[in-house]
Amino acid sequence: MDAIEIAAVAAIRRFNRFHTRWVGALGGNLHGSGFALTEARVLYELAQRDDWQAAEMAKALGLDPAYLSRILQRFAERGWLERSRSPADGRAWRLKLTEAGRAAFRPLDEASSGQAQAILSRLAPPQQGRLLDALTDAERLLSDEGMVRPVPIIREHRAGDMGWVISAHGRLYSEEYGWDLTFEALVAEIAAKFLREFKPGRERCFIAELDGAPAGSAFVVQDDEATAKLRLVLVEKRAQGYGLGKRLVQEAVGFARAAGYARMVLWTNDILHAARAIYIAEGFKLVAEERHHSFGQDLVGQNWELVF
Amino acid sequence: MDAIEIAAVAAIRRFNRFHTRWVGALGGNLHGSGFALTEARVLYELAQRDDWQAAEMAKALGLDPAYLSRILQRFAERGWLERSRSPADGRAWRLKLTEAGRAAFRPLDEASSGQAQAILSRLAPPQQGRLLDALTDAERLLSDEGMVRPVPIIREHRAGDMGWVISAHGRLYSEEYGWDLTFEALVAEIAAKFLREFKPGRERCFIAELDGAPAGSAFVVQDDEATAKLRLVLVEKRAQGYGLGKRLVQEAVGFARAAGYARMVLWTNDILHAARAIYIAEGFKLVAEERHHSFGQDLVGQNWELVF
């Protein structure tokens, strides 16, 4: 088990303890409404849908069917619940709250809302937003949906993207290879030039997005009439393992070919092994290498070419 | 109640329902260990510290003292617990798990860890990291600590910051004022030039950080020997209300003054009302205005000056 996993296990357990205590503090006699927690949950679910069926609900809430049956009976006796035989299944009931049932639910609902609002009222709006995000994320990741890998999308650039490209390059190359800030400056110049002299049919920026945030980039720019240049190919660490590098390069090559270029070139450095493999797979050939000192490092630059 | 608050209230309630069901699914007979949830919680707490006192623990876990007393008795009968009179208080016991108690706790502890690991094992490492963050955030925000406003810090730039500055400008001005991408290009050029021609004692970039992420910027650059220029002053929406704009400008002015400049100038647009107030407060005077068409908009540029 690595460090993050240990930390995450601890976080899950700590959070469970925290939340158990927290819910417990809200009280068995929920919000002073005279409802037990389970009764309240059942009533809540009944209020959400008009065609519940007992077995289904028992499964959804993880309740004993016998126990649920008695709760529903109690509700029915109080006139809160209308039980009609299900037309599709003669054994099952269709459960529907009556108007009286809704009236009984309302104070509970409001107390619960009030409870949540009380917590929120202590928070400034941006923190409220973060709480919203945190809870949504936590729920998604703890439940089975967390398993679903987010689907990355590739799109063209829009406002804020160039800055992100620059920042991502600056961070990644500084952390991984110790390149200094002149590299970020170079990327900023390339990006600025791209925006300034953008040739719609001949140039394109591909931004990969994962979980709604930029996670990768690739640029096609015009080198000369017959030559396209591939630049600024990058995939953030958090987005690795999705084959995004390959997809971005394929998109870029595909665009360049469709735009009528006779060949595509790119400049990179020999230390970028993962990228190298992608270029080879797409048919690029190494045409030249030269040593240079840039960004505070001794590097070996490489020129690659792909003839269509 | 505004939109975010409504969404957050819903998220809290939904999460509570989710987590209740989720914990319920782990079972009253916790992890098949023969422990009830509360017993397990008590045992867990006992395992964490060697000097618990019953009343204190009852308060911490929100338990009825009588109930807790009986649980502790049961543990003591099984030889899990050593109860000695507290030296400081003749009424109280000092509670300490025996070796047998620890042995009884171990399988429970492992089951709980295993439970958490089972959840994590379905997630890819980056998602595990996000879960960790989400749970930590959620706990902090739901508990009282959430009330503590994060303290913004102001620091100099480092790798990735210029890109962030560009991105933040691009996003903000596009969203708020509809400026096109040529503005982001301009910012990128300014930022690139700053990095390229950085004059340490004479120029500085101030980055405001909130909650560990960049949230604002201000730059001092050399215009000529006697003139400093204030550029790229921005505070993200999420960081508004902390007085960061004012602090950034003050830092910048203070630096320029200390660096020996005779005056400071800045260029801005008349639509930026909030910024205007800050400049006035710091002593800047409007010296010129001119209409111009830039970034796809008709604008009125303003030159401000502060003579030291």
Added chain:
DNA sequence: GAATTTAGTTGACTCAGTCCACTAAATCGG
């Protein structure tokens, strides 16, 4: 069309959790 499964119910039970009253030590207030 018999065998099996599923929806819902009932009876019997257990034990988690609550409430009250009490003892004994500690603390407070004058």
Added chain:
DNA sequence: CCGATTTAGTGGACTGAGTCAACTAAATTC
């Protein structure tokens, strides 16, 4: 320093949440 009040812990008595097994009746399977 002493009576009044508070606090730590406990036992008795109770409630009711939740469980388990057995059953009926409808639906599904083979």
